[in-house]
Amino acid sequence: MALQMTVPFLSCFLPNPQHRLTTHGFISQKCLSKHISCSTTAPTYSTTVPKRSGNYKPSIWDYDFVQSLVSDSKVEKHATRVEKLEEDVKHLLKETDSSLTQMELIDNLHRLGVRWLFEIEIKQVLHTISLDNTNIEMKEDLHAVSTRFRLLRQHGHKVSADVFNDFKDENGGFKTSLSLDIKGMLSLYEASHLALQGETILDEARAFTSTHLMDIRENIDPVLHKKVEHALDIPLHWRLEKLEARWYIDIYTREEGMNSSLLELAKLHFNNVQTTFQMSLRSVSRWWKDLGLGEQYSSFARDRLVESFFWAAAVASEPQFGRCQEAVTKAIQFITIIDDIYDVYGTVDELELFTNAVDRWDLKAMEQLPEYMKTCFLALYNSINEIGYEILKEEGRNVIPCLRNVWTEMCRAYLVEAKWYSNGYTPTLEEFLQTSWISVGSLGILMYVYALLGQNLAPESSDFAEKISDILPLAGMMVRFPDDLGTSTDELKRGDVPKSIQCYMHEAGVTEDVARDHIMGLFRETWKKVNKSLVESSLPHAFINCVVNLGRVAYCTYKHGDGFSDGFGDPGSQEERRYKALFAEPLQVDEAKGISFYVN
Ligand code: 0FV
Ligand code: MN
Ligand code: MN
Ligand code: MN
Ligand code: MN
Secondary structure, three states, X not given: OOOOOOOOOHHHHOOOOOOOOOOOOOOOHHHHHHHHHOOOOOOOOOOOOOOOOOOOOOOOOOHHHHHOOOOOOOOHHHHXXXXXXXXXXXXXXXXXXXXXXXXXXXXXXXXXXXXXXXXXXXXXXXXXXXXXXXXXXXXXXXXXXXXXXXXXXXXXXXXXXXXXXXXXXXXXXXXXXXXXXXXXXXXXXXXXXXXXXXXXXXXXXXXXXXXXXXHHHHHXXXXXXXXXXXXXXXXXXXXXXXXXXXXXXXXXXXXXXXXXXXXXXXXXXXXXXXXXXXXXXXXXXXXXXXXXXXXXXXXXXXXXXXXXXXXXXXXXXXXXOHHHHHHHHHHHHHHHHHHHHHHHHOOHHHHHHHHHHHHHOOHHHHHOOOHHHHHHHHHHHHHHHHHHHXXXXXXXXXXXXXXXXXXXXXXHHHHHHXXXXXXXXXXXXXXXXXXXXXXXXXXXHHHHHHHHHHHHHOOXXXXXXXXXXXXXXXXXXXXXXXXXXXXXXXXXXXXXXXXHHHHHHHHHOOOHHHHHHHHHHHHHHHXXXXXXXXXXXXXXHHHHHHHHHHHHHHHHHHEEOOEEOOOOOOOOHHHHHHHHHHHOOOOOOOOOOOXXXXXX
């Protein structure tokens, strides 16, 4: 199915806010003016409709625990040591004369979570490698060819999947002898996840390597065995860098030829990042507690501040994006409670009023809202104005129109779905996706990222709206599909609109298993389109990386072992362990610890 999404709100980037586009499925401007002109009449919402609850558990995080997160691994204390280690690693990267060893080192820098410290050097080395077509090893060794392909694509170089043709036999399939080369198979498996649409050789490579790796993994050396299992669970390209770093640091300790400077640097960097996470977490959790909305809405909405921070830090993942991470955390916590209001608690009449108030963006409109909505509206209003003020003061940019417009679009999408639910309507999959790529919230996240990092990430230019319009729906689907795979069963039990899986079951008359496979297939296709923008788009790489990270955090949140479940709304022990590892437990740098595989 070719999904063509429309992007209705991008006029917020245009100079004249009246040039607002409206799209089928959204409330028209005329309809909203009608609401506005009626503003003196009493609100029409009904107070007699019984309220539903999301039946969500309270937060698993204690406020005092979050406030107590202060690491004693002071960043300044290790600054000189970190500098020295960085120099060591830079030398290593320069002095290594084989391209393969250089690539393996770069791969380790990625997996250990320290690539940010060597961006310029990595770029230079990969550029040189991209120009070299003469290296025999790079043509004949499956591990080398695959690693080169993966790293170059990830960094935006154009490289053809034809490099894998040499590994096929005369019948057109991959040579069966390759299955003995476990390292090569594993690298090909990882490379296959950088596929673009239409690259069937990479689909074949994924099928071929998955099957064979599944068969052989029992009989290999324990560290390689662990790596294969880890990769088959979630491929590297779909993994969050920070979780991977925490896991890989344990693996790297046991790696043959491990470099102790690099290991020490990885641990110190991990601890430094943890310290900045802790500062941000303390600050946003104070903000959330002071608002009091978690408590006020505890009977029906998700109080998920730490989880929201995890998402924010995952999406805007570069270490210097701290302020952006905090603003995005607020956005996600707002998205979560407002989504719960629209999905379960509010009546359609109330939701119309809320949508109208957000569209008007003034305090008069707030007066018409039911009491429980007023605090939420004012908190949102204040939060956006506060962020807007900070950016205006510091950079002279007014990001408020952009942020309020994205909220209007999200509320309109939520309202469309609330009406579907109240009418018992099941849309077609395409119709559902037209609305639900917005209602899932990625759009909000990305617009906050754009607002916060605009100047150095995506300089305001007249064609930015055009450039960005293709990737936003992809970003929506990067979250929508895993979210539906993980949580739609519970959502429907709770009383919610049919999601992609159920829409497809209804439309195609298929079983849930078939529909799930179909949605998983669409998720893979979405990845291919996002991969294409890694190598083709004129958008800043850091912005595309946020989209990639959205897909990663969504998949890692909802995928559990062989199935899916709700790691955001209903976090369990796996999530708790993850968050503690990232936010609360510094790594021991001096002690040589025994092998302790961190399972995420
Ligand atoms: C969506 O909730 C949600 F809260 C997510 C995806 C975690 C936070 C991330 C973002 C805001 C992107 P839910 O599954 O209830 O959303 P829908 O749209 O299905 O109601
Ligand atoms: Mn929801
Ligand atoms: Mn919803
Ligand atoms: Mn959902
Ligand atoms: Mn969900």
